[in-house]
Amino acid sequence: MNDRQTKWIGPALLALVALAGLYLVFLLYVSGQTVVAGVALLVVALMVYVYTAPGAYSYRYLFPGVAGALIFVVFPMVYTIAIGFTNYSSKNLLEFDRATKYLLDETYQTEGLLFAMTVHREGSEYRLKLQNEEAGQAYITGPLALKKTERVVALATPAHAAEPLGGALELRDIIPLRDPMRAVVVKLPDGGELTMSGLREFAPVKKLYSKNPDGSLTNVQTQQIVRPNFTTGFYETAQGEQLAPGFKVGVGFDNFRRVLGDESIQQPFLRIFAWNVTFSFMSVLLTAAVGMFLAVLLNWEAIAGRNVYRMFLFLPYAVPGFISILVFKGLFNNNFGEINLILDQLFGVKPPWFTDPNLAKVMILIVNTWLGYPYMMVLCQGLIKSIPADLYEASALAGAGPLTNFFKITMPLILKPLMPLLISSFAFNFNNFVLISLLTNGRPDFLDTKIPAGETDILVSYTYRIAFGDSGQQFGLAAAISTVIFVMVAILSIVNLRMTKVNQQEAR
Amino acid sequence: MAIVLDKSHRWRVVAAHLGLIAFISLCMFPFLMILSISLRPGNFAVGSLIPDQISFEHWKLALGISYQAEDGSLVTPPFPVLLWLWNSIKVALISAFIAVLLSTTAAYAFARMKFRGKKHWMTALLLMQMFPTVLALIAIFSIFDYLGSYVKVLGVDSHWALILAYAGGIALHVWTIKGYYDTIPVEIEEAAVVDGATHWQAFKYVLLPMAKPILMVVFLLAFIGAIIEYPVASVLLHQEANLTLAVGSKLFLYEQKYLWGDFAAAAILSGMPITLVFVLSQRWMVGGLTAGGVKG
Numbered sequence: 001m002n003d004r005q006t007k008w009i010g011p012a013l014l015a016l017v018a019l020a021g022l023y024l025v026f027l028l029y030v031s032g033q034t035v036v037a038g039v040a041l042l043v044v045a046l047m048v049y050v051y052t053a054p055g056a057y058s059y060r061y062l063f064p065g066v067a068g069a070l071i072f073v074v075f076p077m078v079y080t081i082a083i084g085f086t087n088y089s090s091k092n093l094l095e096f097d098r099a100t101k102y103l104l105d106e107t108y109q110t111e112g113l114l115f116a117m118t119v120h121r122e123g124s125e126y127r128l129k130l131q132n133e134e135a136g137q138a139y140i141t142g143p144l145a146l147k148k149t150e151r152v153v154a155l156a157t158p159a160h161a162a163e164p165l166g167g168a169l170e171l172r173d174i175i176p177l178r179d180p181m182r183a184v185v186v187k188l189p190d191g192g193e194l195t196m197s198g199l200r201e202f203a204p205v206k207k208l209y210s211k212n213p214d215g216s217l218t219n220v221q222t223q224q225i226v227r228p229n230f231t232t233g234f235y236e237t238a239q240g241e242q243l244a245p246g247f248k249v250g251v252g253f254d255n256f257r258r259v260l261g262d263e264s265i266q267q268p269f270l271r272i273f274a275w276n277v278t279f280s281f282m283s284v285l286l287t288a289a290v291g292m293f294l295a296v297l298l299n300w301e302a303i304a305g306r307n308v309y310r311m312f313l314f315l316p317y318a319v320p321g322f323i324s325i326l327v328f329k330g331l332f333n334n335n336f337g338e339i340n341l342i343l344d345q346l347f348g349v350k351p352p353w354f355t356d357p358n359l360a361k362v363m364i365l366i367v368n369t370w371l372g373y374p375y376m377m378v379l380c381q382g383l384i385k386s387i388p389a390d391l392y393e394a395s396a397l398a399g400a401g402p403l404t405n406f407f408k409i410t411m412p413l414i415l416k417p418l419m420p421l422l423i424s425s426f427a428f429n430f431n432n433f434v435l436i437s438l439l440t441n442g443r444p445d446f447l448d449t450k451i452p453a454g455e456t457d458i459l460v461s462y463t464y465r466i467a468f469g470d471s472g473q474q475f476g477l478a479a480a481i482s483t484v485i486f487v488m489v490a491i492l493s494i495v496n497l498r499m500t501k502v503n504q505q506e507a508r
Numbered sequence: 509m510a511i512v513l514d515k516s517h518r519w520r521v522v523a524a525h526l527g528l529i530a531f532i533s534l535c536m537f538p539f540l541m542i543l544s545i546s547l548r549p550g551n552f553a554v555g556s557l558i559p560d561q562i563s564f565e566h567w568k569l570a571l572g573i574s575y576q577a578e579d580g581s582l583v584t585p586p587f588p589v590l591l592w593l594w595n596s597i598k599v600a601l602i603s604a605f606i607a608v609l610l611s612t613t614a615a616y617a618f619a620r621m622k623f624r625g626k627k628h629w630m631t632a633l634l635l636m637q638m639f640p641t642v643l644a645l646i647a648i649f650s651i652f653d654y655l656g657s658y659v660k661v662l663g664v665d666s667h668w669a670l671i672l673a674y675a676g677g678i679a680l681h682v683w684t685i686k687g688y689y690d691t692i693p694v695e696i697e698e699a700a701v702v703d704g705a706t707h708w709q710a711f712k713y714v715l716l717p718m719a720k721p722i723l724m725v726v727f728l729l730a731f732i733g734a735i736i737e738y739p740v741a742s743v744l745l746h747q748e749a750n751l752t753l754a755v756g757s758k759l760f761l762y763e764q765k766y767l768w769g770d771f772a773a774a775a776i777l778s779g780m781p782i783t784l785v786f787v788l789s790q791r792w793m794v795g796g797l798t799a800g801g802v803k804g
Binding site: 024027028031057058059061062064065066068069071072073074075076077079080083088294297300302303309312313315316318319320321322323324326327328329330331333336338370402424427428431433434437438460463464467468475478479482485486489490492493496497 | 517520521524525527528531532535536538539541542545606609610611613614615616617618621622623629633634635636638639640641642643644645646647648649650651658659672673675676677678679682707711732735736738739742743753754757758760761766768771772775778779782783786787790
């Protein structure tokens with residue numbers, strides 16, 4: 001391919017991406033998301049500038065990667081922290097505008113002409129025919145998919161007898177469609193609206209709320225006035241009764257105060273934190289001890305076939321974690337697990353690995369040691385190789401045995417360069433969500449907590465359960481705890497960077 | 509090392525061998541067990557560790573084939589394992605491709621160009637990858653839930669959302685590739701520039717062909733990283749037909765519906781190829797990182 005022929009590809013691609021970006025900006029702006037649209041517009045403008053201005057040449061290579069990292073890694077982290085300051089949860093899920101719109105779309109059925117309904121199939125879709133013979137009115141809607149239970153507005157036109165329609169559906173065929181049909185609002189040519197009031201009947205409806213100039217809403221049926229409360233995130237009546245759905249509002253440090261002050265959250269939080277630290281520390285200690293021992297052993301030239309041993313010893317690291325963790329989950333199973341089968345045959349015991357808190361913790365440490373020692377072994381092997389051999393020659397001359405060699409030469413020499421890696425490993429295990437989530441999912445649970453929390457939960461898995469578990473999707477609270485973990489990880493990272501730097505300077 | 513060996517030396521070697529063999533058998537126990545379980549009829553442990561009779565029922569189910577049980581009823585596969593494997597591979601291939609694309613160019617700028625704040629950007633990238641994605645799950649879910657209400661293919665339960673979420677994690681790859689570029693002498697590109705090549709041409713025709721091994725390594729690392737990723741996928745994917753292997757596999761082991769044998773077969777079937785790719789990538793990684801543009 002000739003460069004002159006392909007020369008237009010660059011500008012064309014830029015134009016295409018810019019257009020797609022502008023279209024997204026337009027979509028966001030039209031839907032009322034002014035701030036997000038503004039940020040998106042800024043990104044697009046920056047992109048166009050970087051790829052056209054000669055002064056920004058080096059950033060052309062940088063832009064895609066850095067933009068990707070900023071949008072999909074940094075932004076979510078910053079946004080998580082921001083969510084920590086809101087009441088975002090399954091009760092307060094929507095933005096204020098969308099919650100208002102939801103309420104304004106609510107309807108109630110009023111008196112008026114009732115219409116008999118028949119459903120007619122057309123291809124894979126359906127048309128509704130509405131008829132009131134006394135008034136001599138008949139209407140027909142366009143084809144509807146009737147698959148989702150989201151609100152659909154269907155325009156109805158006067159029906160003509162001449163128009164061919166498929167036969168009307170039997171009642172038993174209508175029943176499976178009733179949920180999506182309840183969400184259908186039929187709009188008549190005169191502006192009246194109808195919704196389903198029975199399996200064969202549609203009735204006129206009116207909007208339940210009307211908007212007042214001061215932002216409050218009036219319930220048309222009861223004449224009650226509801227006002228948005230921006231501290232609780234709900235529309236409230238004068239008596240303080242809250243209307244669902246709520247909306248997202250900032251709550252300041254409330255979530256953090258709950259973590260630190262509310263007994264029902266603080267207690268499990270502290271217990272989980274203690275276990276989290278113990279777990280990561282023990283994991284690092286055990287994997288490092290086993291890994292270092294094996295590395296020293298495999299470094300011993302007197303042992304034949306070291307490569308074969310090394311290959312087998314490395315294997316646990318090569319198998320995908322989610323598979324080996326689930327394999328252990330099955331093997332440790334209280335009733336049908338093979339480990340208990342063997343223990344039962346040999347010693348006549350069946351330890352309840354998943355229901356006893358201490359045994360569950362022991363099991364987690366066993367599994368994590370199995371998963372993690374090969375990595376430590378490989379690291380130690382590399383470090384041991386760099387120890388000068390004459391040190392061992394000297395110690396042999398002095399008559400030292402292998403134990404003295406290990407404790408006086410090998411360990412002191414590799415521990416220092418190993419330290420930053422041990423801290424990384426600590427930080428990794430501190431947030432080892434996959435292990436806990438797949439092996440025990442935090443169970444057995446504490447019995448005395450409001451929000452489900454378990455004996456083997458670590459902070460991230462606890463956060464995950466608060467956010468995505470069965471406790472009401474309290475995103476705000478979960479994000480606040482995530483923020484606390486962020487700070488801890490940041491401290492660990494800084495310590496780690498310092499240590500690495502010190503090590504590098506000494507090496508020079 | 510010439511050291512006089514005392515008499516206990518031989519015994520210690522033998523003891524080391526025995527110790528290693530014992531340790532390895534202990535470590536390999538789960539693998540052997542899972543193989544035996546996958547060939548054992550039924551889904552519950554029944555007395556013996558080595559199956560008395562070999563049955564391929566679990567393997568058939570894992571491969572998506574129904575079979576006739578002894579009582580004549582037709583047993584259908586509980587989960588679409590092959591579909592999950594395909595989903596995983598699809599997502600991993602595309603996201604690894606995007607990750608390589610994004611990181612090669614960024615690494616080129618870091619390795620070859622001068623611009624303001626270069627050092628800080630590099631440190632920032634390093635810091636970024638120290639914070640695990642698990643901590644941002646809520647935001648990731650919220651962002652894609654939000655995007656999905658405007659652009660359907662970027663919403664929750666779409667593979668494209670997952671691909672985008674994975675493709676941003678390039679910090680480590682940028683560092684790896686930059687390290688490799690640094691080993692290639694800049695003079696080769698300068699010669700090309702002297703001959704009239706633009707920066708882009710020097711990058712595309714001179715540097716990139718020489719960097720192929722490291723691109724392969726980074727591609728494989730990103731690929732494996734995406735295949736074994738669990739947290740983000742578990743938040744973004746919900747429908748059974750959309751799941752990746754990492755999210756789907758755990759459905760086998762619910763207390764109420766414990767499909768131990770079926771899981772064993774599915775685990776071997778899906779775990780083997782991933783393990784092989786990983787071992788291969790480790791081999792190449794050593795080769796790729798040490799083989800620079802100039803040897804010696």
